Amino acid sequence: MDLVTIVDEQNNKYTYKRYKGYPFLQEVVGNVRDRLEEVANFNVREDDVLIGIFPKSGTHWLLNTILMLRSGSLKYHGTGLGIEFDDLKKIEDMPSPRTLVSHLRYRFLPEQMKLGKGKIVTLTRNPKDLVVSMHHMMQKMGDLGYQGNFEGFLKRFISEECFLGNGSWFSWIKDMEEWKTPNFLCLSYHDLKQNTFANVVKLAKFLELDHDEEFLRSVSENIQFDKLKESHEKTAPNDRWKHMSEEGRLPIYRKGKVGDWKNTFTVAQNEKFDRLFREKVEELGLKIDTKFE
Template sequence: MDFAVRRLYEAVNMELVTIVDEKENKYTFKRYQGYPFNKEVVGNVRDQLAKIAHRDVKEDDVLVCVFPKSGTHWLYNTVTMLRSGSLKYSGSPSMMEYDAFNDIEEMHSPRTFGSHLRFRFLPEQMKLGKGKVITITRNPKDILVSVYRMLQNMGDIGYQGTFEGFLKIYVSEECFMGNGSWFSWIKDMEEWKHPNLLCLSFEDFKQNIYENVVKLAKFLEVDHDEGFLQSVAQSVQFDNLRESHNVMTPPSDRWKHLSEDGRLPVYRKGCLLSILFFFSGQVGDWKNIFTVAQSEQFDILFKENVEKMGLKISLK
């Protein structure tokens, strides 16, 4: 990509970078050791990553580590219901890179928390098999559309521009959403060799919710009867989660500079189309925004990257 790069300031081993392309699309992120990070990562990236790497992991810790807009909120609430034995809505997880370090340290066991980081940046003890990690993969075209729409409807979280411009960034190693491209994020996940990882499919979860709830319960080693598992499957239907989010999510000072009352827009409010806009679990929503040429271009890039990286994943 031909970008004019302007560095706004430099910190120790970390810089805030603004990229403006030939069509005035503007993209801002933190760069550390060659990797891009969302500018909302707490403080200095080096220090935050060091804290995460050396975090004391408990045997019963569960990390929900998901590429953004792939089902984080959905998966997290399913996990917390199964672990607590309650159908209570838990909101959004504390995220290792975006929240204060003590937010997770002070949680009571069993702890469930989240991250969008590439697997290479996760706690060293988890890399050695301590605790459990759960992820979910989604069609990268649907992710791209969901991320772009979120960026359009929040404050300056890092991108201002067209869908075409963001598509170019999304498939590049400058994509802050995954500390590199979606392909690189998936490559890191596939190289995780420990049995403490469970990987689910977004599309399969949507089509077979109960079966995936059962799979999660087995992985989490929790014992519930069929009635409760059916209730969990019903509770995490998207309409139910959306209603819980709109009613029960409190204001937050952490995100007030980006969204109304500091409530992150996991789901859009308003008319039916708006409700579906941010995160409805819709499969194939990419068809409403990709042009034929863009779709064909993405398919070529997908095939090239899958072959080059030896990935075991397909658009289907």
């Protein structure tokens, strides 16, 4: 494993762990090789649910929706445990049913899940919105691996050096689309925003949960952005992230809007990104719905 640091012509600094050509966040626990081996051999339970999602695509939104549905409670559950970021012994000792999180490319997920054990759920979000959201989050945290302006971050985001998804968003989506088991559900961030109740019903059905309409509508109301943000700001500090965020409370809630990228992207950046998007969709044969708004 190598620790790589890139400083560009504008003095933007980009640092990540690299293993077998793939980039990883510095926050991946310990040696990447060892952690990937542990994740691959992770003992999956039949009732495990893993949120396998690209960063800033609605991770905590989806997590809290699932936990409300699984617990039968409208309680806010916080940030959850990540299989590449947290103590695996702590995760192994969690009582069932477990709901876990990962931002790893799908090729690195537990082998038992590839064989259909447990369930996996994801949200796809307009990459323009998520890259803006991620850059804002990094500006509020300590050294998560990037220090610099948006132009420099966007340059890394569209490259295979992007540590957020062990490669570019396009490569991450390609891995996701090759997931062949029936234990997988992909929802759209945009559609969840527009049609919250219908998606909550779909998610409950996938999770094989029997709730009445009244409860499902209550969940739909309680996962609205402003309510989640308010609850998050009242949660107890998380020791795992106290070294890089205020009192260990991750700055994950900003606007939660669709189309906010328009307030950051320049015309030139947008045109370049759109060209690349079209090229990558064709080159990689991506099936993802490109109508994000």
